[in-house]
Amino acid sequence: MTAASSAVRHRVVVTQRFFDAATRDHLQAHGCEVVEAELPPGQADADLDEPRLRELLDGAAGWIVGHARVTDTLLAGLPHLRVIARRGVGYERVDLAAVRRHGMVATIAAGGNDACVADHALALMLAVSRRLREGQRRLEADSWAIPLGNDLYRKTVGVVGLGRIGRGVVQRLRGFECRILVHSPHVDAGWAEAQGVEAVPMDALLAQSDVVTLHAPLTTETRFLIDAPAIARMQPSAILVNTARGGLVEDRHLLQALEAGRLQGAGLDVFVSEADAGYADVTRALVARADVVASPHAGASTHEGLNRTNRIAAECVLAVLQDRSPPAACLIADGRAAAGTPLTTRRQA
The missing domain is CATH 3.40.50.720 (NAD(P)-binding Rossmann-like Domain)
Incomplete structure (x- = not known):
């Protein structure tokens, strides 16, 4: 012993x-x-x-x-x-x-868990862009009709938050030759230039990105960072990915935007309902949509x-x-x- x-x-x-x-x-x-x-x-x-x-x-x-x-x-x-x-x-x-x-x-x-959450964010981007859920649903219904998706290759991706996971996402996106926009209160202009990314205000990131991926902490300042006005600044063809925290996105507003065709789709690993049971119906409605790829807060798992x-x-x-x-x-x-x-x-x- x-x-x-x-x-x-x-x-x-x-x-x-x-x-x-x-x-x-x-x-x-x-x-x-x-x-x-x-x-x-x-x-x-x-x-x-x-x-x-x-x-x-x-x-x-x-x-x-x-x-x-x-x-x-x-x-x-x-x-x-x-x-x-x-x-x-x-x-x-x-x-x-x-x-x-x-x-x-x-x-x-x-x-x-930096690496696995960064991987998960890329997985959701690809799954929504390539409409993988819709394709599987069609095959399950014995239909071989192809849902036409989009490349991630050379798209503009906006990364909100540059902690360890956000920087890991930036590293992975380079392999897709993406134009990478970043927004963070802690971003250093010298670092951004050295990494070949563009540090931009939040409004510019929302307006220019084909994919917006969230990697910020949940604070009083970031709660409902993505709400109806923020979504209105995004392109209708854009995808929203949230692997950070439920509460960064106002899920009711996201659901309304998807129902109205204001976004192409969303990849969601976290939901407001995890902390607020009043959003349970909203989560169920989001998860049921063909243009949403969801996971049960599993990015780190x-x-x-x-x-x-x-x-x-x-x-x-x-x-x-x-x-x-x-x-x-x-x-x-x-x-x-x-x-x-x-x-x-x-x-x-």
Whole structure:
């Protein structure tokens, strides 16, 4: 038995699905007792209420979480919890101020799912452009009539948001010899010139793009970034792709535009209804359309991508439990300094 495996064991609870055996073994080899929540098929940790989450997390020092809401009231009832590691990169469901107030640490799995989400965005662009869903529907109806699609080759693509995923999309689009427009508050003119892309205002991107693909975070400023006025600026032949966050697009307005023939189609991996049940009927109507290719928030869900994000989340948990700092790119809230004493001493007292 190694020194690490014989050390005091920390309880680490995983509430996200698809946690791989190698990462579980890695945590166990480094002094952790790993408990995976047993969720019914089709259920995610976002569906769990606070009493159930509190029950699952009782006595846990680490929590590897998917999309559950991390609230002040939840954390207040978990005195042993030291680290919340999101197996993903979005953190709009995590109350960062509460994490700091309770002397805890919150992290994301930065760099783990960039490649698979960027791949997924290209897949949706191609599927909608080539009308693959319509073609399969016709074959299922014993019709070999060909739905005429469009190339992605040498089209103008507007990329909104230039984080790791947005830049990955830019890299992939070069292989299609696309003209690439970018819009981001963080875009550097020198970088844009070196990459052969054009940094433009949002209105220009919407007006000129054959495809608009969204890779921005969901904030108060970006909520419903694509609404009826924004869609009105787009070309009727344009395609909208959203693999970022439900809430960047006003799905009711998108549905109305598609029904009116104001857009060629949409590729959607995320929906407003994920956070607002009042949009459930809108999601159903969008998913039913032949000009929409949809997936169930699956852009980051490949075997390889989930294994990478599992491992990054696990390493963040171990860093905190071993009184080290997680990688800077992963750290989103650190309440240890505010606590005034070492976290291990304070929370184990």
